[in-house]
Amino acid sequence: MSQKFIVDDSFWEIFPEVKIAFLTAHNVDNHDTGQVPATLLSTANETAANHWVPNDPISKNAVIQDxxxxxxxxxxxxxxxxxVESLLKRAKNGKGVGNINPVVDIYNSVSLEWAFPVAAEDMDQIQGNIHLTVAQGGEPFRPIGEDEVETALPGEVIYHDAHDVISRCWAWRDSARVEATEDSKNLLFYMENVNPERQDDHAQAVQALQQRLKDYLGLDTTYTLVTKEHPTITFAD
Known part of the structure; x- marks a missing residue:
């Protein structure tokens, strides 16, 4: 049975101009064998400084305000x-974003440099269709790094599949059940843009993500831009 990514009308009623880049990659080897250079993240942590004024709080950043x-x-x-606010804040405070695994390091480097949130999910753990929608309330969610199950609030924007929530508060925290681990073989990515004036930057960030996945992991990705006019795509047959 085919699986779809569907952005529901309840979301578009709040955010009609949002664009979501949706990518898939297959036959992934996400084990760290040194194929991603250490300089990728260190350079990205430095480049992130383009997104803030040194003496201003992170909240003054235009991207964060968006x-x-x-x-x-x-x-x-x-x-x-x-x-993306958490990533930029770590870079600004001098802590930097550290290594996790090749896929996460690659998309974090893109997120730091272009200031868009990027998520990767293990496609093989997705059950049924994925919806970006407004929660009814009470939908279960277990975040990465936590044992206790939370529940979504009524009116909260969430990603969910047929099992439970896979991302709370839209682009805040992801589910432990579907996180991209070293053993993940097939992945899906999404990168959201809330500001229409940043469409060119969004396109460049998507291109960079695709290129880095190709250069460092040998991955060819499929890419679709999800919009109000094109709210549904099939990602697995």
């Missing part, structure tokens, strides 16, 4: 922020 404004349009867990 996402904070977006998060004000729906119900969120207290303190939830877009994942």
């Amino acid at each position: 996402w904070r404004n977006a998060f004000q349009q729906f119900k969120t867990k207290k303190g939830a922020r877009c994942a």
Whole structure:
């Protein structure tokens, strides 16, 4: 049975101009054998400085303001922020974003350099269709690194499949069940843009992600831009 990625009308009613890059990659070898140079992340941590003024708080960053404004349009867990804010904050504070595994390091490098959130999920763990939608409330979610199950709030923007929530508060935290691990073989990626004025930057970030996956992991990816006019795609037959 085919599987689809579907952005529901409830989402488009809040965010009609959002564009979502959706990519898939197959036959992945995500074991770290040194194929991703250490300089990839270190350079990305340095390049991230292009997105802030040194003495200003991270909240003054235009990209962060875009996402904070977006998060004000729906119900969120207290303190939830877009994942890209956390990455930029680590780089700004001098801690830097460290290595996890080749796939995550690659998409984190893109996220740091272009300031878009990027997520990767293990396609083989996805059950049924994926929906980007507004939660009814009570949908279960177990975040990466946690044992306890949380539940989504009514009115919260979530990604979910037929089993449970795979990303809370839109682009905040991902599910442990579908995270991209060293043993993941087939992956799907999504990268969201909330600002229409950044469409060119978004396209460049997608191109960079595809190129780095090709250069370092030998992966050919399929790419579709999901919009209000094109809200549904099939990612597995």
